[in-house]
Amino acid sequence: RWAYVNGRYLPHRQAAVHVEDRGFQFADGVYEVVTLLDGRFADLDGHMERLGRSLSELRMDWPAAPRVVTMIARELVRRNGVRNGSLYIQVTRGVAPRDFKFPASVSATLVMTVKRVTAFAKPEQLEKGVAVVTVPDIRWGRCDIKTVGLLAPVLAKQQAAESGAYEAWLIDPDGTVTEGSSSNAWIVTQDGVLVTRAPSQKILNGITRLSLLRLAGERGIPVEERSFTVEEALAAREAFVSSAGTFALPVTRIDGKPVGEGKPGPVTRTLRQAYLDYVAAGVPS
Ligand code: PMP
Numbered sequence: 001r002w003a004y005v006n007g008r009y010l011p012h013r014q015a016a017v018h019v020e021d022r023g024f025q026f027a028d029g030v031y032e033v034v035t036l037l038d039g040r041f042a043d044l045d046g047h048m049e050r051l052g053r054s055l056s057e058l059r060m061d062w063p064a065a066p067r068v069v070t071m072i073a074r075e076l077v078r079r080n081g082v083r084n085g086s087l088y089i090q091v092t093r094g095v096a097p098r099d100f101k102f103p104a105s106v107s108a109t110l111v112m113t114v115k116r117v118t119a120f121a122k123p124e125q126l127e128k129g130v131a132v133v134t135v136p137d138i139r140w141g142r143c144d145i146k147t148v149g150l151l152a153p154v155l156a157k158q159q160a161a162e163s164g165a166y167e168a169w170l171i172d173p174d175g176t177v178t179e180g181s182s183s184n185a186w187i188v189t190q191d192g193v194l195v196t197r198a199p200s201q202k203i204l205n206g207i208t209r210l211s212l213l214r215l216a217g218e219r220g221i222p223v224e225e226r227s228f229t230v231e232e233a234l235a236a237r238e239a240f241v242s243s244a245g246t247f248a249l250p251v252t253r254i255d256g257k258p259v260g261e262g263k264p265g266p267v268t269r270t271l272r273q274a275y276l277d278y279v280a281a282g283v284p285s
Contacts, residue, residue: 002079004072004112009079017109022093026100027149029092029109030054034073035120035244035279039083042244042279044070046207050146055091057145059102063091063110074285076112085116086245090148121249126272129252129264130166132241134230135159137170137178137202144201153181167241169230169254176227178202183241184209186248187233187259188267195236198225208242208275215274221267230254238265248272 003015022028032051035042048066055062062069073087090111096103139152156168160181168181177185179197184206186196194216199205216223233239239251239259248271250264 002076002114004076004110006110009076012113015111015113017092017111018095020095020097021109022096022103022106023090023109023148024092025098027147028058029090029148030058030060030146031088031090031148032146033244034087034089035117036077036082036085036087036114036285037276037279039284040279040282041073041087041285042275042282043207043211044073044285046210047244050205050207051089051091054146057142058093058147060091060093060108063108069110072110073112076114077285080114080116082114082116084118084120085114088113088115092148117245120245120247125166125249126264129250129259129262130241131164131253131256132167132169132180132251133160133163133165133255134171134177135168135181137172139170142201143178143203144199144205146204156181165253166249167251171230172202172227174227176229177233179204179206180241180243183243183246183249185233185251186212186240186242187228187236188238188265189232189236190260192237192267193222193224194267195224195226195228197227206242206244208244208247211275211278212242212248212271215271215278219270219274221271234259236260238268240264240268240271247275 001012003012005015032047034047092109094106094108096106135156160168170178172178237260240248250268
C-alpha cells in the first residue's frame, strides 16, 4: 500500500509528516474524501472545487496546480491498484516552529492516501436502514469549511457508536438538525417533498448533497432547502444521510424512535441508485 507525501510516493507505513506540522498542532489544514467506484472518481470536479474554496477560506494557496493534484491522485490510485475505495487528500499550512500566526514563508504539506473498500454499505443497512442519535452541535462557526479540526464530530460519532447507532445528527441551539457528524441530513415529508438544510456556515455543503439535489430535480422530485426538527423527521415518510462514502443511506431510527413506518423508502432508494448510475456513466479515472 502506497501513500503520497510532499512529492514522494512512500510505503504507507513509512509515510509521515513532521512533528511541527501545523495540521498536527493547530488543525490548520483542509481535506477532501473522494470515492472511487469501479475505477471512476465520484464527483471529482466537485471535490476539487470545494478543496479550492476551503484553501481560500484559510488563505492558503494550492500546494500544486489543481490539475497536478488530480494527476497525483490518479497515479496514487493506480499504484495502489484500487478500483473501489476512497481517496483522502489533506493540505496543511506546512511545517514551522509553533506560533499561532501564519509563518512568513512556508510550503504547504500535501498528503494523499487511498483505501480499498469492499462494500460501501452492508446489505442489512440498505434493507433495514441505520439508526442515528442526536447530540448538541458544539462545532465552531465555519462548518462550511472542510477543515481537519474534527474533534466535535469525533466525539459525536463515538457517542453514536457507543449507543449502537451509525451516525450522530447534530442539533443546532434553535432545535433544528444541522447535519450528521460526517454527512448531510435529509427527510422526505408525508407530502413527498425532499427536504435538506440550505447551505450556510452551519453545514458543510456536501458534494454528494449537491449531486442528489440535481438528480432529484431531474426526476421531478419536489425539493425544499430548509431546516427541519427531529420531530418533523420522526413524522416524515423517509430520512437518509448523504456523503461521499454513503451516497444516500436510509435512516430508520432517531434516538430509538422509528422514522415514519420505520422502513427505508422509495425516494432514498431511487436517489441512491441515481447517484450510482451517474457515477458509472462518467469517464473512468
Ligand atoms: N457534512 C459533514 C460535516 C461532513 O463531514 C461530510 C463528509 N465529508 C458531509 C457533510 C458530506 O459531504 P460530501 O457529500 O462532500 O462527502
